[in-house]
Amino acid sequence: MRPFADVAAEMEETLDPGDWDEMRALSHRIVDDSIDYMRDIRRRPVWREMPEEVRTFFQAPLPRKPAPTAEVYRQVTEKLMPYPMGNVHPRFWSWYMGSGNFTGALADFLAAVQGSNLGGGSHAAALMDEQVVNWCKEMVGFPASASGTLLSGGSMANLIGLTVARNFKAGVDVREEGVAAISKPLRYYGSDQIHSCHRRALEVLGLGNRALRRIATGEDLRIDLTALRRAIAEDRAESFRPVCIIANAGTVNTGAIDDLEALARLAAEEDLWLHVDGCIGALLAIAPRNAYRVCGLEHADSVALDPHKWLHAPFDVGCILIRNATAHRESFAVTPEYLESTPRGLASGRWLYEYGLQTTRSFRALKVWMALKEHGVEAFGRLIDQNIAQAAFLTQLIVEEPFLELVAPTSINIVCFRFRPGAVSAEALKALNTEIMLRLQEQGTAALSDTTVHGEHCLRVAINNHRTRRDDLELLIRETVRLGRQISGI
Numbered sequence: 001m002r003p004f005a006d007v008a009a010e011m012e013e014t015l016d017p018g019d020w021d022e023m024r025a026l027s028h029r030i031v032d033d034s035i036d037y038m039r040d041i042r043r044r045p046v047w048r049e050m051p052e053e054v055r056t057f058f059q060a061p062l063p064r065k066p067a068p069t070a071e072v073y074r075q076v077t078e079k080l081m082p083y084p085m086g087n088v089h090p091r092f093w094s095w096y097m098g099s100g101n102f103t104g105a106l107a108d109f110l111a112a113v114q115g116s117n118l119g120g121g122s123h124a125a126a127l128m129d130e131q132v133v134n135w136c137k138e139m140v141g142f143p144a145s146a147s148g149t150l151l152s153g154g155s156m157a158n159l160i161g162l163t164v165a166r167n168f169k170a171g172v173d174v175r176e177e178g179v180a181a182i183s184k185p186l187r188y189y190g191s192d193q194i195h196s197c198h199r200r201a202l203e204v205l206g207l208g209n210r211a212l213r214r215i216a217t218g219e220d221l222r223i224d225l226t227a228l229r230r231a232i233a234e235d236r237a238e239s240f241r242p243v244c245i246i247a248n249a250g251t252v253n254t255g256a257i258d259d260l261e262a263l264a265r266l267a268a269e270e271d272l273w274l275h276v277d278g279c280i281g282a283l284l285a286i287a288p289r290n291a292y293r294v295c296g297l298e299h300a301d302s303v304a305l306d307p308h309k310w311l312h313a314p315f316d317v318g319c320i321l322i323r324n325a326t327a328h329r330e331s332f333a334v335t336p337e338y339l340e341s342t343p344r345g346l347a348s349g350r351w352l353y354e355y356g357l358q359t360t361r362s363f364r365a366l367k368v369w370m371a372l373k374e375h376g377v378e379a380f381g382r383l384i385d386q387n388i389a390q391a392a393f394l395t396q397l398i399v400e401e402p403f404l405e406l407v408a409p410t411s412i413n414i415v416c417f418r419f420r421p422g423a424v425s426a427e428a429l430k431a432l433n434t435e436i437m438l439r440l441q442e443q444g445t446a447a448l449s450d451t452t453v454h455g456e457h458c459l460r461v462a463i464n465n466h467r468t469r470r471d472d473l474e475l476l477i478r479e480t481v482r483l484g485r486q487i488s489g490i
């Protein structure tokens, strides 16, 4: 027996297929099935309840023995594929998500085949990753000298932006001394419509929820600038340290866009960091008919955007852009600049992990890159305009329908409305509209969500979907009215 050899050479294993031709045939079938799945999406329900048998299937214990790949795939086709969340369907308008694209799905497959780790190094995927970040800068009008990185989504992108703002503005070396060394408590400002990820970011940053002052919004759900000025002055007088304004370029509730030009001026006057949560709206900058809505975006210190929303990249991919590249790197890098890499070879590229918190990073750039190359950025801009025109169309249908009422002004692609059967209590109205929403989901007709805007409960349709057509919206109105009348017996 050879020393140290507890596995004989002839017994060595690999995860590679035993029969590549068999794998080739199965892979072709998977691609064929996937194309049918996407092509026929409109014929399937948006969502459906899973039978008990599916729930129990996913409670099976850890498999210990092998199964043929074809059998594993069969289980996926039976137990997984028929029960999707539904966001690739033309009538999915819940929360706020993109609807994917087939080229992006192929890209995710190819990214996994090529297998690169985007922590850094000298290889083509790293160059592509940097190129996609550069394209994001170009889309929102940021200078080429700005910095940025791709992340899992908008929540992480906002976290990175708010972290750099903290480190840059805290007045102490937070990385070395920690938040306890900050003498005056830091203050961030955002409207009362701000996304919950900001609260969570400030909590993990050690600043706490109270460091985020929610400023009132007007009828238009945009931040009240006078109230914001007053809050900043109050805080300075009370020995807080105002550091950052978080502007909404598209709120998640109604799509309202804060006055970015005015906020940029105010941030400059008050020497504050301007971070724009552009998860919804930063990409309006590429939409010819609606770009004017985000004028001022280019003055921000940082912008969070979400290619898995209006660029429809399969999940997940978000992006943070930071004007001050040094401030960005200094918030996360632990290697001094001179130790960055070897002069040649695999480690001679940039260390991409120095711009965020992940070390190993997946190859997210490829799905964005391939779809942008395939369609060109102008097509994405037109699709954004299309969704906004569809939301205006839906708003018109609601206004014309006596049983429906608009609950918030439609500014971009989010429509807030409700069924109203005459004079009923707020609770009854909420129960009725919730029931309509659930039945629309259970019938598989449409997926909407609900929200509360300035105290009023409503149904919410967020059209971030390149498959939606106007007749889908007409169907939504017909079914909402039919269900509303049926449930309330009128």
Ligand SMILES: *Cc1c(COP(=O)(O)O)cnc(C)c1O
Pocket: 096, 152, 153, 154, 155, 156, 158, 195, 197, 250, 251, 252, 277, 278, 279, 280, 306, 318
């Ligand atoms: C979606 C969204 C987020 C969070 O982004 P994820 O990609 O879901 O992490 C943050 N802010 C706004 C305004 C959003 O719409």
